[in-house]
Amino acid sequence: MSENTLAPSQLDQRDASWYVDKLVQILMFVGGISAIIFIIGIFVFITKEGLGFLFEGFSFTEFFGSINWRPTSANPTYGALALIVGTASVTGVAMLVAIPFSLGAAVYISEFATGRTKETLKVLVELLAAIPSVVWGFIGMSIMNELIIEVFDVPIGLNVLNAGIILGLMAAPIMTTIAEDALKAVPDRYREAAEAMGATRWQIIRQVIMPAAKNGLVSAVLLGVGRGFGETMAVLMASGHAINIPTSPFDSVRALTATIAAELGETAQGSEHYGALFALGILLFIITFIINLAADLVVRGIRKK
Amino acid sequence: MTARFAATELNLSNYRTERRYRLMLFSMTAMLVLPVLIILGILVLKGAPMISWEFLFEFPRRGMTEGGIYPALLGTIFIVVVDLIFAMPIGVAAAIYLSEYAPDNWLTRTINLAIINLAGVPSIVHALFGVGAFVIFFGFGTSILAAALTVAIMTLPLVIVATRESLQAVPQAFREACWSMGASRWQTIFAVVLPNAISGILTGLILEVSRTAGETAPIMFTGAAFFLPFLPESVFEQTMALSLHLYVVSTQVPEVPEALPYGVALVLIGIVLIMNAISIVFRSYLRGKKKW
Amino acid sequence: MVASETRTKVLEVDNLSISYGAKTAMSGLNLDVYENEIFGIIGPANSGKTSFLRAINRMDAFDTNMKVSGSLRFMGTEVSAWRNAYALRRQIGVVFPLPVGLPMSIYDNVAFAAKLRGVKGKAAIDEVVERCLTRAALWDEVKDRLDSLGSQLSGGQQQRLTIARALSQEPSLLMLDEFSIAVDPVTTMRIEDVLKELKKEMTILLVTNLVQQAERLADRTALFLSGSLIEIGETGALFEGETQDQRTKDYLEGRFG
Numbered sequence: 001m002s003e004n005t006l007a008p009s010q011l012d013q014r015d016a017s018w019y020v021d022k023l024v025q026i027l028m029f030v031g032g033i034s035a036i037i038f039i040i041g042i043f044v045f046i047t048k049e050g051l052g053f054l055f056e057g058f059s060f061t062e063f064f065g066s067i068n069w070r071p072t073s074a075n076p077t078y079g080a081l082a083l084i085v086g087t088a089s090v091t092g093v094a095m096l097v098a099i100p101f102s103l104g105a106a107v108y109i110s111e112f113a114t115g116r117t118k119e120t121l122k123v124l125v126e127l128l129a130a131i132p133s134v135v136w137g138f139i140g141m142s143i144m145n146e147l148i149i150e151v152f153d154v155p156i157g158l159n160v161l162n163a164g165i166i167l168g169l170m171a172a173p174i175m176t177t178i179a180e181d182a183l184k185a186v187p188d189r190y191r192e193a194a195e196a197m198g199a200t201r202w203q204i205i206r207q208v209i210m211p212a213a214k215n216g217l218v219s220a221v222l223l224g225v226g227r228g229f230g231e232t233m234a235v236l237m238a239s240g241h242a243i244n245i246p247t248s249p250f251d252s253v254r255a256l257t258a259t260i261a262a263e264l265g266e267t268a269q270g271s272e273h274y275g276a277l278f279a280l281g282i283l284l285f286i287i288t289f290i291i292n293l294a295a296d297l298v299v300r301g302i303r304k305k
Numbered sequence: 306m307t308a309r310f311a312a313t314e315l316n317l318s319n320y321r322t323e324r325r326y327r328l329m330l331f332s333m334t335a336m337l338v339l340p341v342l343i344i345l346g347i348l349v350l351k352g353a354p355m356i357s358w359e360f361l362f363e364f365p366r367r368g369m370t371e372g373g374i375y376p377a378l379l380g381t382i383f384i385v386v387v388d389l390i391f392a393m394p395i396g397v398a399a400a401i402y403l404s405e406y407a408p409d410n411w412l413t414r415t416i417n418l419a420i421i422n423l424a425g426v427p428s429i430v431h432a433l434f435g436v437g438a439f440v441i442f443f444g445f446g447t448s449i450l451a452a453a454l455t456v457a458i459m460t461l462p463l464v465i466v467a468t469r470e471s472l473q474a475v476p477q478a479f480r481e482a483c484w485s486m487g488a489s490r491w492q493t494i495f496a497v498v499l500p501n502a503i504s505g506i507l508t509g510l511i512l513e514v515s516r517t518a519g520e521t522a523p524i525m526f527t528g529a530a531f532f533l534p535f536l537p538e539s540v541f542e543q544t545m546a547l548s549l550h551l552y553v554v555s556t557q558v559p560e561v562p563e564a565l566p567y568g569v570a571l572v573l574i575g576i577v578l579i580m581n582a583i584s585i586v587f588r589s590y591l592r593g594k595k596k597w
Numbered sequence: 598m599v600a601s602e603t604r605t606k607v608l609e610v611d612n613l614s615i616s617y618g619a620k621t622a623m624s625g626l627n628l629d630v631y632e633n634e635i636f637g638i639i640g641p642a643n644s645g646k647t648s649f650l651r652a653i654n655r656m657d658a659f660d661t662n663m664k665v666s667g668s669l670r671f672m673g674t675e676v677s678a679w680r681n682a683y684a685l686r687r688q689i690g691v692v693f694p695l696p697v698g699l700p701m702s703i704y705d706n707v708a709f710a711a712k713l714r715g716v717k718g719k720a721a722i723d724e725v726v727e728r729c730l731t732r733a734a735l736w737d738e739v740k741d742r743l744d745s746l747g748s749q750l751s752g753g754q755q756q757r758l759t760i761a762r763a764l765s766q767e768p769s770l771l772m773l774d775e776f777s778i779a780v781d782p783v784t785t786m787r788i789e790d791v792l793k794e795l796k797k798e799m800t801i802l803l804v805t806n807l808v809q810q811a812e813r814l815a816d817r818t819a820l821f822l823s824g825s826l827i828e829i830g831e832t833g834a835l836f837e838g839e840t841q842d843q844r845t846k847d848y849l850e851g852r853f854g
Contacts, residue, residue: 011688012674014681017713021489021683028406031398035419035465038458042426045437104333112327113334123585124338130581131341131574132519133428134548138555138570139344169340176337200319202326223425230427232522237556257429257522264433264526269441281433285426292425296418408661482697482759484659486710486766487687496709501700596700597748 046281053078053275063279069243069254071263071273078276080283082243086160086253089246090239091228093164094171098224102172103217106179111205129173133233140166140238154250156240161249163239167228175224182216183209215298222295226288232257256280345578348571355568369532369550369558374569376536380449380529380544381518381576387453387540388460388517389510395457396464396513397506403465404472405480405494424462428522431459435527450540452528459523460516464509471505472498476597504591508584515580519573521548531557547573605632607770607800608653611668615648618662622648623824626667635792635801637815637832639808639848644821646804650772653802654689655682672769687713690763694775696755698747699762703730703739706747706758710766725765732795733761734787753784760788764795771795772802777810789814808849812836820845 057078066079109121144166145157152161186209194204210217240252241262254262260277267274312320363373399416407413435455445451475498483493521529529546531553537544551573555566608630615623623645630636638646648663655676657663669676671685679685687710699706704726711725726743730736735757739750747758756776763771773792777785792801792814805811811818812832819829820842828835828845840846847853 009674011684012679012681013684015684017489017492018681018683021491024491024494025406028398028402031395032402032407032416033412034395034399035416035423035461038461039419039422039426041438042430042434042458045442046430046433049433049437049441101333101337104330105337108327108330108334112330121334121338124341126585127578127581128338128341130515130519130577131344132521132548132577134519134521134552135570135574138551138566141555142566143344143347169337172337200323202323226425230425230430232427232429233552237552257427260429260433261522261525264436278433278437281430285430288425288427288430289422292422293418296421478693478695478697479699481656481659481693482699482762483709484656485654485686485689485691485693486762487683487685487713488709489683490659492713497699497701596746597698 043282043285046278046285050275050278050282052270053272053279057272057276058279067243067245069259071267071276076272078279080256080280082245083254083256083259083280084283085245086239086243087229087235087255087257089160089253090163090167090235090255091225093160093249094167094228095221095225097165097168098172098175098228099221101168102175102220102224103179105172106176106183106220107205107210109176110180110183111201111209125173125176128169129177131170133170133231134237136166136170136234137237140234144238148250152250156250156252158238158240159250159252160239160246163235163253163255164249166234166238167231170231170234171224171227174227175220178220178223179213179217182213182220185216186212219295219299222291222298226291226295229291230257230284230288232261236261256284345574348567348574351564352567352569352571355564356571360568361572364534365532369554370561370565374547374550374572376533377545377547377550377569378572379536381547383449383537383540383544384453384456384524384528384546385514385517387449388457389513391454392457392461392464392513393506393510396461396509397468399461399465400468400472401494401499404469405490405498420462420465423458426459428459428520431455431523432526434458435523440527445541447526447530447543448528448541449537449544450528452524452544452546453540455523455527456517456520459520460513463512463516464506467509467512468502468505471502471508474505475501501596504588508588511580511584511587515577515584518580519548519577521546521552525549525552547576606630606670607632607672608802609668609670609673611670613649613652613665613667613669615645615652615657615666616664617648617660621824623652626826628819628826628829630800630802632800633796633798634816635796635803635814637811637818638802638804638821639806639811639818640821640827641848641853642806643823645824646821647774649821650691650774650802650804652676653770653772654686654691655679658682687766688769690760690766690768690771692756692759692763692771692773692776694778696752696759696779698750698755698758700746700748702744703747703750703758704743707761707765710762714766729761729764730758732764732791733757734791735761753780756780756784757788760791768799770800770802772804774804775806777805777807785810808851820848822848 063078063080065081066077067082068077068079069083070077109118113121140162141158144162148154148157148162190208190212191204194208235255236258239255239258241254242252243254244251246253260280264277267277360373361378362375364375366372403413403416432455435451439445439451439454440447479497480493483497488496524546528543529549530543531545531549533543533545547569551566551569554561554569606629610626610628613623613626614621626649640646651657652665652669653671653676657665676685699709707726707729708722711722716722716725727736730739735754738754747755750758776788795801803811803815815832817829818832818835820827822844828840828842830840835845836849838846
């Protein structure tokens with residue numbers, strides 16, 4: 001029966017589908033803000049558990065200035081400096097390895113590779129990204145360990161270099177993918193204009209495309225650094241267990257993440273040690289939050305120092 | 306008389322430079338991706354001898370130095386399933402919100418920032434959160450539920466991003482055509498947008514499974530245990546898991562035969578790589594079946 | 598006393614203004630559209646013609662940038678006062694400039710709006726599909742392949758499919774926005790014939806950039822220029838030069854636009 005014969009007021013009825021639509025809108029909104037709820041939740045809960053330590057055993061100068069992380073000694077000290085330097089050194093080596101290689105790979109895949117080669121390379125990069133962290137850690141402990149001992153003739157292979165290379169290989173795929181996207185986003189007309197002026201492929205890349213993709217490339221590096229800072233299992237298994245400030249890449253170190261993973265199981269809930277580990281967690285959260293914020297702002301064109 | 310173009314000195318030197326850079330970049334790329342193949346090769350070589358029916362389907366014996374990894378394998382599956390139950394609906398809903406409803410304002414930008422951060426928070430911090438929130442505050446104790454929830458929140462961004470991309474790939478013209486006929490937002494999404502975004506949703510699901518199966522830190526203190534004599538009977542119990550098994554077997558169990566950890570690593574990476582391969586093949590299959 | 602015949606007004610527009618952020622697309626529009634007429638709207642690009650159509654069927658609900666003020670009554674009620682905007686849109690059929698075939702079977706394309714209306718049962722839907730495809734002059738070409746994808750038809754067929762979809766709504770108002778720009782001349786002619794037939798059952802709002810098309814089809818024609826209504830008149834009279842505004846005459850004679 002045609003609706004035409006009904007008066008407008010009879011047509012204008014809120015039916016079941018109208019209410020379903022409104023309900024769905026609410027559900028989708030809840031799903032949408034879930035990410036915000038979870039991030040806030042993470043910060044709230046790790047702070048809650050670390051509060052005890054922060055108000056009692058925490059001393060700013062000791063935490064950031066002392067290398068004595070001795071939570072289980074008779075007079076426990078919670079100097080996180082060595083851990084921070086440990087994380088930084090491993091991440092530093094990782095970036096030395098990852099940045100040139102992933103940028104180089106991104107340039108190659110996006111500007112030179114074609115057809116099947118390009119597809120294969122992209123698949124391999126994707127598979128590289130899929131390898132679980134614990135498997136990387138295992139590789140660090142077994143293959144890389146032996147390799148380093150052999151090649152460099154050092155007594156221990158679990159050190160900054162080992163964890164650094166492993167971490168570099170772990171961070172590289174994300175950096176490559178994001179850098180690739182940034183290079184692909186450079187409009188073709190830049191390339192065409194440069195070609196028309198007689199520039200070679202390499203000149204175009206170095207002088208036109210890379211500067212134009214600068215924001216995305218910086219963001220890729222920042223996200224790689226973030227990944228390095230946050231990695232847990234691989235660093236735990238490959239960097240050794242010595243809590244000290246490394247003087248050479250062959251020294252063993254302990255990272256922030258690894259410390260939490262190694263010690264949490266042996267703490268009693270609510271104890272000072274327990275709280276101190278959560279404090280390390282808060283520190284990690286803040287650091288990675290800043291790095292991700294920076295990466296996001298850079299991508300949106302606003303420079304962050 | 307035909308004109309002849311002789312290559313100038315500049316042309317030749319440019320050509321040589323170009324070739325050199327191209328080669329250098331190719332080798333850099335190769336050095337990045339070769340490790341995958343080398344690692345796989347070594348794992349297969351050293352781990353394959355361990356793989357057998359017993360290995361996969363028996364319980365470990367003699368302090369993990371003999372027997373199989375069955376409970377760990379099953380445990381990983383349990384965690385993945387419970388994880389999916391939470392992560393898929395929330396992730397897909399979030400993606401639908403971002404793609405179909407969200408206006409371009411500060412709230413949407415904040416949501417996007419939160420998603421990037423969720424993915425960027427270190428896995429051990431997620432573990433700390435899981436302990437504080439699910440094990441303690443909500444009282445689930447160390448359990449499959451707590452572990453699965455923790456991993457679900459950590460891997461949520463994967464589902465959201467993959468789903469959102471495929472939703473946004475549906476042309477706006479289809480939505481406008483449906484809206485003009487009087488279809489509600491939801492009717493349009495259900496009838497036209499979602500069915501054409503299934504590829505992204507499935508990709509997100511596969512990536513989710515693959516990532517969850519491999520994670521160790523988030524489940525270490527929230528529900529996974531190293532040695533349990535029996536299989537869990539409910540989601541409120543602890544379970545073994547492949548990833549944790551690999552960690553402990555390679556770091557904390559003495560007198561382990563060399564091949565054992567390689568075997569576990571091989572099974573773990575095998576699962577992960579097969580899932581990713583399925584996703585890749587699936588995506589290229591779908592590319593050939595475009596509907597518009 | 599002679600009873601004067603008052604025609605029902607399908608649309609009554611009073612001082613309508615439309616803007617997108619800082620940009621004004623339309624200001625101070627006043628016009629009425631009567632039942633069963635073909636009302637033509639002509640004018641160059643960016644005159645506000647499309648914005649006007651979008652305000653009528655409340656598409657501003659989907660566009661947070663678009664602000665509509667003033668009075669716009671459809672079937673006697675303010676469009677902004679309709680409690681169920683979806684029901685409003687079901688009453689109005691729209692044909693866009695670019696043909697759109699939804700990525701589902703041809704059958705489902707046409708059945709879509711019928712199901713929204715509440716038509717149930719395969720027989721009833723079959724009947725709607727055949728009737729609408731026939732009236733849209735598409736049935737003969739597709740009757741043997743109703744299962745094939747609507748999005749893979751040719752442009753002209755997709756445009757007729759769009760018309761079939763609009764007809765399946767059994768609308769009281771059909772709005773066409775430059776329907777012929779992406780369609781071949783033969784199909785355009787066929788659609789124009791269809792419109793002449795449809796006039797008997799519904800009201801048609803025809804926005805077109807082809808001045809001759811308005812001459813062929815519209816009973817009355819309005820000229821929009823840069824967001825304002827310049828003139829409305831009987832089509833025949835306007836095209837014979839009986840214009841009240843010099844700009845109308847210039848536009849009809851092709852001197853700009």
